[in-house]
Amino acid sequence: xxxxxxxxxxxxxxxxxxxxxxxxxxxxxxxxxxxxxxxxxxxxxxxxxxxxxxxxxxxxxxxxxxxxxxxxxxxxxxxxxxxxxxxxxxxxxxxxxxxxxxxxxxxxxxxxx
Amino acid sequence: xxxxxxxxxxxxxxxxxxxxxxxxxxxxxxxxxxxxxxxxxxxxxxxxxxxxxxxxxxxxxxxxxxxxxxxxxxxxxxxxxxxxxxxxxxxxxxxxxxxxxxxxxxxxxxxxxxxxxxxx
Numbered sequence: 001x002x003x004x005x006x007x008x009x010x011x012x013x014x015x016x017x018x019x020x021x022x023x024x025x026x027x028x029x030x031x032x033x034x035x036x037x038x039x040x041x042x043x044x045x046x047x048x049x050x051x052x053x054x055x056x057x058x059x060x061x062x063x064x065x066x067x068x069x070x071x072x073x074x075x076x077x078x079x080x081x082x083x084x085x086x087x088x089x090x091x092x093x094x095x096x097x098x099x100x101x102x103x104x105x106x107x108x109x110x111x112x113x
Numbered sequence: 114x115x116x117x118x119x120x121x122x123x124x125x126x127x128x129x130x131x132x133x134x135x136x137x138x139x140x141x142x143x144x145x146x147x148x149x150x151x152x153x154x155x156x157x158x159x160x161x162x163x164x165x166x167x168x169x170x171x172x173x174x175x176x177x178x179x180x181x182x183x184x185x186x187x188x189x190x191x192x193x194x195x196x197x198x199x200x201x202x203x204x205x206x207x208x209x210x211x212x213x214x215x216x217x218x219x220x221x222x223x224x225x226x227x228x229x230x231x232x233x
Binding site: 001038040042048049050051052055061093095097098100101102103104105106107 | 148157158159160162171173174175207209211217218219220221223224225226
């Protein structure tokens, strides 16, 4: 199985600060024939199901605020929230869909300081 | 976008069989990949497997011997059956779809989830 490892496990920042969450896959999840990394980011607020924020490592889903951005390729990826808002308090997960079984990172909890 | 709603018993005894249903509204079962994911309290999400609307399945090897996924097209429902449950199977269970028909896409639509507790 591909192991997804996120860092840090938790993050406490002030409103308006920049949040950076890293995700590393144990194997390359870049498919060379289409140059796409099969990496998604999800946001899970308390008591809710996960919500897809970003697919293909950097493609923001419709309706997701542009303060959320994804970057990276191959095995190393980053989710950035440029200006943290109160409504961004959540746990964020990365997931690879390059191969089965699909696997998720352990999650990064983002809180307001 | 299709609406998904999981349902199930809530409480299952150890060694018994867990059966969950994902009811689908606003779309056809045949059009999507139907994934089941679970999340034990405070832990990471675990992919259980998926059922393709035309009948193929793929299961997590860690659960494969105990899991079956199928569909009831007359009721527009997808189901998950897990045998020989233990306390380690206590979790919130989600169904989620991949709208992209390629079969290699993220999970872009999730149900609200249903809590299953395994206890005597």
